[in-house]
Amino acid sequence: xxxxxxxxxxxxxxxxxxxxxxxxxGANAKDDAAILAGQWRGYLKRQFELIASGEREVPxxxxxxxxxxxxxxVEKLIEFYVGAQ
Numbered sequence: 355x356x357x358x359x360x361x362x363x364x365x366x367x368x369x370x371x372x373x374x375x376x377x378x379x380g381a382n383a384k385d386d387a388a389i390l391a392g393q394w395r396g397y398l399k400r401q402f403e404l405i406a407s408g409e410r411e412v413p414x415x416x417x418x419x420x421x422x423x424x425x426x427x428v429e430k431l432i433e434f435y436v437g438a439q
Contacts, residue, residue, distance in 0.1 A: 356395075356437035364434025367427045371419045379438040391438035398432045 368379065372390075376382070380390030390398065404410035405420055406428075412420070423431075 357433045358437070360430050360433035361437040362434075364427075364430035364432070367423070367430050368434055371422065371427075372431070375416065380435050381438060390435040393435055395432060395436050398435055402428045402432065 365379075368376070372380065375385060375387040376390055377385055378391070380388075381392070383389060401410065405412055405417075
């Protein structure tokens, strides 16, 4: 299950910040990026924490996008990806 309201808000964040590399709502296996759609909430939360702390290295373009996220955007994105198919 997922929070539909947060997921809807997360879709907007995804479209603006993430869709270029994580296409098809993060579900396209042909992208040169991780599949995010349908992942477990705990896994996504941990990966975002690792990115935020600098423990997980990401491409420069992703780091720049990640820095632009506002308060609450990560939670919105997590709900979006948990609910995405």
